[in-house]
Amino acid sequence: FNSAFDAVVPMVCVALAGLFALLAEAFRAKGERMPIGGLAVIGLLGAGVASVLLWDRNASSFGVVTADNFSLFVNLVLVVVGLLTVLFSSQTLERDGLPVGEYYALVLFGLVGMMLMAQATDLLLIFLALETMSIAVYVLTGLRRDQTNATEAAFKYFLLGAFASSFFLYGIAFIYGVTGTTHLEPAGAAIAAQSMAANPMLLIAVGLLIVGFGFKIAAVPFHMWSPDAYEGAPTVVTGFMSAARTAAITGGDPALAAQVGG
Numbered sequence: 001f002n003s004a005f006d007a008v009v010p011m012v013c014v015a016l017a018g019l020f021a022l023l024a025e026a027f028r029a030k031g032e033r034m035p036i037g038g039l040a041v042i043g044l045l046g047a048g049v050a051s052v053l054l055w056d057r058n059a060s061s062f063g064v065v066t067a068d069n070f071s072l073f074v075n076l077v078l079v080v081v082g083l084l085t086v087l088f089s090s091q092t093l094e095r096d097g098l099p100v101g102e103y104y105a106l107v108l109f110g111l112v113g114m115m116l117m118a119q120a121t122d123l124l125l126i127f128l129a130l131e132t133m134s135i136a137v138y139v140l141t142g143l144r145r146d147q148t149n150a151t152e153a154a155f156k157y158f159l160l161g162a163f164a165s166s167f168f169l170y171g172i173a174f175i176y177g178v179t180g181t182t183h184l185e186p187a188g189a190a191i192a193a194q195s196m197a198a199n200p201m202l203l204i205a206v207g208l209l210i211v212g213f214g215f216k217i218a219a220v221p222f223h224m225w226s227p228d229a230y231e232g233a234p235t236v237v238t239g240f241m242s243a244a245r246t247a248a249i250t251g252g253d254p255a256l257a258a259q260v261g262g
Contacts, residue, residue, distance in 0.1 A: 006054060007061035010047040010075050011115045014082075017043020018108035025101020040086045040104045047115070048079040064122040064183070074118040074247060081244040082111050085236060092236050098143055106143075107240065110136030114248030123172045123182040130168065130216065133248065134161050137241055141233040153232025160215065160225045168212025174205035217249045 005012075020039045028034050051072045059067040085107055093100050113132030120126045138161065142154025176182050178201050179190035191202060215222040230238045 003059065005061055006057070006059035007065045007067035007119060009050040009054070010067075010072075011112050011119075013046035013050060014043050014108050014115065015112045017046075018105045018112065021101050021105040021108065025099065025105070028101065034100070036100050036104050037086050037090060040108055041083065043108060044079050044082045044086070044111075048076060051075040051079070064125050065116070065119050066121050067119055071118040075115050077247050078111055078114050078118075078244055081240065081247065082107065085240045085244070088239075089236050092234050096144055096234065098234070103140070103143060106136045106140050110140070110240075111244065114244055117248050121184045123175060123184065123187070127165075127169055127172060130212075130249075131165060133245065134165070134216070137237075137245060140237045140240070141229050143237070144232075144234060147232070149228075150232040153228045157225050157229045164212050164215035164222070167208050167215075171205050171208030171212060174201055174208060178202055178205060213249055217246050 017039050020043075021036050024034055024036050024039065028036075051067075054067045054072055055069060057067070058069075061067075086104065089103065089107075092098070093103060110133050113129045113134075113136065116129035117126055117133065120129055138154055138158045141157050142150050144150040172182060175187055178194075178199065179187045181187050181190070194202065211222065213219075215225070218226040230242070233241065
């Protein structure tokens with residue numbers, strides 16, 4: 001409808017589906033069966049169609065969200081993972097008695113954070129996207145509230161995730177202190193104009209960012225949380241975490257590295 005908002009259309013489709021899933025859960029009578037998963041499928045298909053239509057257009061919104069072909073490819077991967085997650089979730093939800101609307105809403109909002117991470121061109125927006133994704137995954141990990149191992153896994157994941165997020169945010173602060181901006185292009189240009197050896201603050205900044213990303217993708221030696229989280233979460237959530245989260249972070253990480261000094 002407006003070229004200024006084109007880049008965020010895929011995320012809006014998924015976010016609206018998440019909101020409708022929450023509304024459906026709120027008005028669903030106890031024991032009533034509602035096709036809430038269908039809302040998730042519609043939202044994901046809408047995001048996939050929007051990503052295809054945006055191909056080769058290099059749309060940009062608000063100066064901090066860019067829909068280039070690389071980020072759109074990541075979006076399509078996330079749409080596929082999201083659809084598979086939704087299709088395989090019905091039996092798990094019924095068997096474990098999990099709240100259907102809450103579950104699908106968390107999956108969709110987590111995907112919104114992942115898509116935003118792939119499309120963001122500002123470090124602060126990447127941080128917000130990372131936390132949007134992380135909070136949804138924390139809750140999904142401990143969604144089986146009656147099981148001790150699920151609660152323990154979610155608690156450990158949350159504590160270590162918050163610790164890693166502080167490293168990432170501190171790295172952003174160092175980048176801003178050195179370059180005077182958090183936008184990727186000018187920050188990358190400022191870093192390229194300086195010598196890494198001459199300014200150890202840049203090394204510290206990049207190191208802190210790597211620690212934050214390394215934890216989120218469970219890269220060695222920041223992987224100590226993954227066995228408990230993967231064991232405590234429902235199997236379908238484990239698949240969602242390992243596939244979608246890693247695709248989003250590794251999809252955004254090369255773009256971030258290319259912009260912030262390569």
